[in-house]
Every structure is written in structure tokens, then in C-alpha cells.
Amino acid sequence: DVKVTQSSRYLVKRTGEKVFLECVQDMDHENMFWYRQDPGLGLRLIYFSYDVKMKEKGDIPEGYSVSREKKERFSLILESASTNQTSMYLCASSGTGFGPQHFGDGTRLSIL
């Protein structure tokens, strides 16, 4: 079974802090994705990556950056956390072609 592991289930940070969310997948997938999930808004794509060192902006990249130094790891960075970034963050991975995305259990991030 594909396993996508997010480093923290719950995280509390303060405004202005630099925040790192880590995601690791064990299926040698090329593609990795970061979403945020908010009530009534569904899932919104923040950034994605098709290969090591590659990154592409999603629909809401402002205030975020990403890093993919190794194929299995995709990190989301909040450069200077703000309260409107309080949300559930979901990482996903997929292979190429028509397969589904596989999700981690999410990180519920609160910015105080």
C-alpha cells in the first residue's frame, strides 16, 4: 500500500514564524502535491512538483513556497505565518498516467 506520511498531525505556531510542513511518500511517485482544505471551499492546490528540484504554482501559492530536494520528500514552507493560513494541509502523491492521488492524514495548523 502507498504510504504518504506528514510529519505532524497538529501544529500551533505564532504569526510571523517560518513554518515547515514535511511530507514523505514511499512509492517512488514522480508527482507530489500540497493542498489546503477549508470548510465550504473544498481542496485548493497550493503547489505541486513533477520531479526533484521542480515546482509549479497551484491556485493559491501566495505566502507559501516548497522544496523538493529528494524524490520522496516534498516540504511546504510558510515564509511568515499569518492567521489566515490557519487550515488543514494535505499532501498527496501520484505516479504518472491515470492513477489516483494518495493522501497523507493531514496537518491541522493553527496560527495564533
Place this chain on the structure above:
Amino acid sequence: AQSVAQPEDQVNVAEGNPLTVKCTYSVSGNPYLFWYVQYPNRGLQFLLKYITGDNLVKGSYGFEAEFNKSQTSFHLKKPSALVSDSALYFCAVRDRDDKIIFGKGTRLHILP
């Protein structure tokens, strides 16, 4: 652009009754469609997909989905609902470049 719509925010069904969660799509070209389920404080789990072939697709936990090209629909169904089916359900369509676009989600309540 590809899109999916889930017209119902919430669906209530009595245990043992059949359930349907609705989804309509808009795509250019062939549709590649997915259903996911999310339990509380968890990530999304893949249920089933339609790529090509039979219009009735069978998936996990006894769920199935019916692809209807003329109505551009991909409704999720189950013949007999269980209380444990209560969760948030997402319909999704594959966009270009392996991205997936998700609907806003439908909360399914199975009443004992």
C-alpha cells in the same frame, strides 16, 4: 477548463437504504473521474475511478459509480448504507498534467 460539481452539501440516508451522492462534470476530451472519501481528521482515501470501459465502476467498501456521458454525471451509489459510511465524499476529475480538480464535497449522514 475541467470542473466537477457536487450539487448537495449534505445527504441524509437511513441505514439499510440505498444511497446516491451526485456529481456532474465538465471536461474537454475524455473524462477521467474519481471518488474519494474523507473520515474525520484523516486525509482523503481513493474509492474508485472511471477511465474507460463499463459505465458502472465498482470500488472499495461496496461503493460503485455510474458514468453517464449524455448527462455528464458520475454519481456514487451503494445498495445498502451503513452508519460507518458517514463521511465527506469528494468527486474529482483529472486535469491536464496529472493534476486533479476536486468538487466541494458532500457530507453523507447515515441515520441509525
